[in-house]
Amino acid sequence: MTAKLTELLTLTEVDRGGPDAVTYSAHIDPTFTIGPKVHGGSLQMVVAKAAREALTALTPSPADLAADPAAQKFADATAAMIPVAISSDYLTAPDADDIDLVVKVLKRGRTVTVLRVDAVQGGRTMVTSSVTMARPDTDPSHHSGPTVLDGTPVEPPATGITLDGSPVAEVNHLGSAVDLVLDSETFPVVRGETGEPLVRGWIRPKGLDPDEYFSVLVCDISPPVVMNLALFGWAPTVQLTTYVRRHPAPGWLRFAATSTEVGPGMFEEDHLVVDSTGTVVAQSRQLALIPAGR
Template sequence: MTSKITEVLALTEVERGGPDSITLRAHIDETFTIGPKVHGGSLQMVVAKAARTALTALTPAPGPDGDTKDGDTKAADAAAAMIPVAIASDYLTAPDAADVDLAISVRKRGRTVTVLQVDAVQQGRTVVSSSVTMARPDSGTPHHSGPNVLDGTPAEPPSTGISLDGSPIAEINHLGAAVDLVLDAETFPMVRGETGEPLVRGWIRPKGLDPDEYFAVLVCDISPPVVFNLAMFGWAPTVQLTTYVRRHPAPGWLRFAATSTEVGPGMFEEDHLVVDSTGTVVAQSRQLALIPAGR
């Protein structure tokens, strides 16, 4: 039995448009939906993987022995070390659980940074348009690590956590077949009929796999909207989501925290911080979203 994460990241080539463009196809099933529509972080994860796949496909390969071009070799080596480190996505309309074509073009090639445009298309219409920046991930000890909202959070979920599996949340969030997700009960007061600060913490890991840089992208949009803690319930449509992947995560549970500084009358920002089992920051995001309708 294959992992749902592996399945959704399985891409097929549809066509080439020359040396700098390619179209890939993914199938996103109902597992990756919130309500009837595709979860924004899941689609951004697919976009990130599509960018990596396209960069490999569109990078000239070194020639055979005796006919190797030095420039091609260096370009191929540089590209092979790159991962998506920044994904900036504009959500033009809510995608459906179905096939999605990823129309990808290279906007800049470089040995340090490469930038690609990735448009997710359904039924001839662009639903999400993204710019993806590729570069080498960080590794080793950071020069500085400041205090953050996950300080003191245990590396694994406690028995008091709220698991997605078997909970009423699973009626709306259908990712349970793909992930183990546990919310911190202390930062999710709505389950007690209470309100609180716009802060949600939790733990997550993919079912049957170790987390990787693509999964970290999904995690950067995994929290229920933090405005739920302010008794603002309903669909909070994403306007724009930018995710930064800092490094490859260590095996084990990832911890996340979602926060908001300003909840306006019409929009709010939601920031995700993701650390791995060692407590090292692996990803961050900022999302601009609309206040649920009717609030």
């Protein structure tokens, strides 16, 4: 990962609440903000990392398990798990600052383990999440249907809109951590036009290849698709659920954000993320508020 991403995902244990609970501290750099507030996907990525680190920290060591073969198999299964589902309720928007991740194991299993992660800032819970841990898919899929990313080039074309130096960078500050290119055909607002609530693009960590945690960030990376309907402004996330399906292959990730129903007060936004091989690596759905005054 880039230095900014590495720092974001560096967690420090500050408290151990028995065999099933641990608290970490993290620092969120202003890089990971949209406008003045923390980018929801970046925070959810930190939540996912905290869940994985907690599961490691709260699993007995091999030395402790040497005399218990059944427990050793359980520990081996746990080691292969990654966050495959992260469901977050955004109670209020955190600031770019220090934040605590309070993690509690709710259910342990050899196939699925579930944890709760509360992101706490200034003594207040800002975001509460349920994180499901399991083994990611590795074998070929039984079925893969058509998607809105079919036919999208593996790498961004010269006509793409880069985040660096574009008007988007005035609001999206992630440019020092990621390479982000928007498809000009599906972002007509830059031409002063409107269009369907669909945005496609390409993204990767600067100078490095993506991993499963970065896939979580990507599942909230698109500008609000309602911008294509001339609905501008902050669209606060109410709830965001992300599914991580596989480890991504090296190279650019392609994403598409879409909406089926844009109501007078709320809209849903779905992200689909594929890797350089065209394989689906992550998906998300969020419920967000229409920008105020619209």
